[in-house]
Amino acid sequence: MSVALPAPDISRAITRIAHEILERNLGSETVTLLGIPTRGAHLALRIADAIELIAGKPVECGTLDITMHRDDLRLRAPRALAPTRIPPSGIENRNVVLIDDVLFSGRTIRAALDALGEVGRPRTVQLAVLVDRGHRQLPIKADYVGKNLPTSPQQIIKVHLSETDGVDEVLLEEASK
Amino acid sequence: MMRHLLSISDLTKSDALSILNTAETLARASDGPMKKLPTLRGRTIVNLFAEDSTRTRISFEAAAKRLSADVINFSAKGSSLSKGESLKDTAQTLQAMGADAVIIRHNASGAAHTLAKGQWMSGSVINAGDGTHEHPSQALLDAFTIRKHCARGNEDLSGLRIAIVGDILHSRVARSNVALLTMLGAQVVLVAPPTLLPIGVASWPAEVSYDFDSVIGEVDAVIMLRIQIERMTEMYLPNAREYSRFFGLDKDRLSTMRTNAIVMHPGPMNRGLEISAESADSARSVIVEQVKNGVSVRMAILYLLLAGTQELEI
Structure with missing residues (x-):
């Protein structure tokens, strides 16, 4: 087991992603951040704080639970649901930035795009992730990446955030034998 | 989570709380923009009502439809049940039609149990009221x-x-x-x-x-x-x-x-x-709110019983 991303790197990555989102969308007025629970939702709040610090005004931020839209529901035990909170102004014609902790197969993001389609029609949908570990199974690409981590499919990436795990770190574990 | 919901004694306290918590999340979702969810797309749910009911039947039907399941309504009046067809033959018919779940209301106590334990069908059985036994x-x-x-x-x-x-x-x-x-x-x-x-x-x-x-x-x-x-x-x-x-x-x-x-x-x-x-x-x-909550709770029951595999615990 090794630390792939220590706490200072995580906070730098969040600040950089915040800058990149502002740059690409010419400010924060048209941006709606939607975190995918659990850890994506915490990352979304942190990115929102970082954007507010830089731009001097708050950015719309919510959560999007995609459990009911997954394509692997029948392969596992039913999962607990998490709340979906769409900001009151909705997502119609907004630049929505989906936020998740790890980008792997891309199936979570596919489910998120489906879930988003139920809510409305954003102008653009962008994707920010803390870690991109490769091995995509679908044609999906992140617009903002905290760190690209080359991995083998058997390795396990664990993202710990202080909100849920008491500490900020990204761990890379070898596959259990 | 278990495969059938026949009586409250099938549930542990944590099962019951997980149904209530799931229902709460779903209730908030159906107040918001996401009214219809694709979760049970392609699944067939049969409402087998051998006794009259409005609320429970339409509540289960609404719950199943909001999860995109296909619903077949089957009531005693106008079916072969009123001609005296046995529960076993009915169950085998439903199995042959590929029912993933049967929601049963029956005036005999234990009807849901008989259906679930009879090995006549492979789907889930949900008790929607059996005689004077459970609901x-x-x-x-x-x-x-x-x-x-x-x-x-x-x-x-x-x-x-x-x-x-x-x-x-x-x-x-x-x-x-x-x-x-x-x-x-x-x-x-x-x-x-x-x-x-x-x-x-x-x-x-x-x-x-x-x-x-x-x-x-x-x-x-x-x-x-x-x-x-x-x-x-x-x-x-x-x-x-x-x-x-x-x-x-x-x-x-x-x-x-x-x-x-x-x-x-x-x-x-x-x-x-x-x-x-x-x-x-x-x-x-x-009293009116109970009806509304009924749909969310039944969505949670269908989700937890039908959405995943049966091998693992939640």
Whole structure:
């Protein structure tokens, strides 16, 4: 087991992603951040704080639970649901930035795009992730990446955030034998 | 999570809480923009109703449709059940049609159990009321409603006192509610005339009272049960007026309730008999909300029973 991303790197990555989102969308007025629970939702709040610090005004931020839209529901035990909170102004014609902790197969993001389609029609949908570990199974690409981590499919990436795990770190574990 | 929902005793406390929590998330989702979810797309759910029902049947139907399942409604009238086809043959027919779940309402106690344990079909069986035995989804929606209005900052119902009033003897709602509400930590008081209490009620985990007036002022919720008018001929009660006077929820009794206490009824109501119109329509009454909560709770049941594989625990 090794630390792939220590706490200072995580906070730098969040600040950089915040800058990149502002740059690409010419400010924060048209941006709606939607975190995918659990850890994506915490990352979304942190990115929102970082954007507010830089731009001097708050950015719309919510959560999007995609459990009911997954394509692997029948392969596992039913999962607990998490709340979906769409900001009151909705997502119609907004630049929505989906936020998740790890980008792997891309199936979570596919489910998120489906879930988003139920809510409305954003102008653009962008994707920010803390870690991109490769091995995509679908044609999906992140617009903002905290760190690209080359991995083998058997390795396990664990993202710990202080909100849920008491500490900020990204761990890379070898596959259990 | 188990494969079938036959009675409250199939559930552990954490199963029950996970149904309530899932229902809460789903209730918020259906108030918001996501009304329809693709989760059970391609699954077939059969509503097998061998006994009349409006609320429960349309509630399960609405829940299944919001999860994108295909629903087949099957009622005794107009089907071969009324020609005397056995439950086994019906079950085998449903299996052959590829039913993933059967929601059964039947006037025989234990019908759902027979269907589930008969090995005639591979799908899930959900008991929507069997004779005078159990009605677990009703108890879950009652617990959901009570938790929403009365819970004292807890996830369960601990510290709450709930009265169930009326025909306990014939009530599957009462049986399921006593089991579930006490499992969730509430105290239950049964209020009824002695003729409408079952033999062996002393062994239930509930108190028994014959005096509604002494109970009404100290409970957080009162669940009024329907008096089944068709049973009035069987000498359980001297007459309807007397019952109404001693065990009905009228305006005067309503005014002695605690400040935030709520009035519930599983429906259909006999206005003027067990509950007066003023009580049914008062600000304390959550009877219409129970129907709404029923859809969320039944969505949670269908999701937890059908969405995943059966091998793993949640």
